[in-house]
Amino acid sequence: LPLSTNTFDYATYHTLDEIYSFMDLLVAENPNLVSKVEIGRSTENRPLYVLKFSKGGTNRPAVWIDTGIHSREWVTQASGVWFAKKIVVDHENDEGLASILDQMDIFLEIVTNPDGFAFTQTQNRMWRKTRSKQSGSVCIGVDPNRNWDAGFGGPGASRNPCSETYHGPYANSEPEVKAIVDFVKSHGNIKAFISIHSYSQLLLYPYGYTRTPVPDQKELHQISEKAVTALSSLYGTNYKYGSIFTTIYQASGSTVDWTYNQGIKYSFTFELRDTGRYGFLLPAKQIVPTAQETWLALKTIMLYTRDHLY
């Protein structure tokens, strides 16, 4: 394993164990900034780790970023690893990031669906869901982005356990989802929530379960425009943005619909690049440029949140 996060290879995909080891290295190298929190256990009893980046204080306003909730979207976990290192490298010399961390904490869950991720590396590269067993069905797993208590079970998810968008037997049935729900509720001071998927180059905000615009739709649209402009400025990657319902399709039980309804106004979902050719099989050489451009958008959202705390 690499001796330090400086020798870690960010331009390649890694196994679950390598990512967990990376986390431990990053914490060990930066004890005054980074800590690791276990927020729960997955169906197959793997730890659900969240990295906390904080300059101190207690229960400060916070930003949450998660990657890998759909396990086959490998560029997202790999980008999460890159984000973690970026925060450490830039937390003093980047004025914007330094000012964000002066006021807020950042929570980053890199492998949000470890059972599914391990399964993509051993049994089925195309696995998307969790690995929970469903009584009465031979099919395995629930779509963790349809399992949240926001329009749960409505149109835009499937009740068929064999479907890729199966919403599960009940809201928060998946421990990977319940762990985040409990964390968000117990923390109580999260001001921005960003859940990162791939692919199709979109920046989305609630709602997905209904066509009804959210009360803050205008503001979220403006933020999205700024963030997409920043993202595209690096490599010209073309993004669209808008509400989930109007930009892609109706999706019920999704993460950011629930977080928005919890009062986390700045709730967004990213669908990272595929450059129109590779889908979920994005070549490893595109990890770093993807992470770099996405980071510009994330910073835009975090800076806006810092300046508009509520």
Next chain:
Amino acid sequence: TETFVGHQVLRITPTSDEELQVVQELQDLEELQLDFWLEPRGPGYPVDVRVPFPSLQSFKAHLEANGVSYSIMIEDVQALVDNEQTELLRSRR
């Protein structure tokens, strides 16, 4: 381990509601084992679907019979998966 030899990812861009419906009807045929990477959204939006080799012929024939054009986004899924594994092993070494 699941292999994807001969699987292809096709990109379909329905140009009308009728064409969209053709694609959505295929989505309901579980026996085809289709894996929609990008779900049908609306006319003009790309639909990406991984088609297992056994279903490929009939899937393409159905699209062609209904005048729905498509392109091959990934010729051989297994080749890309193998590439990825090679990269993973190389970097580990």
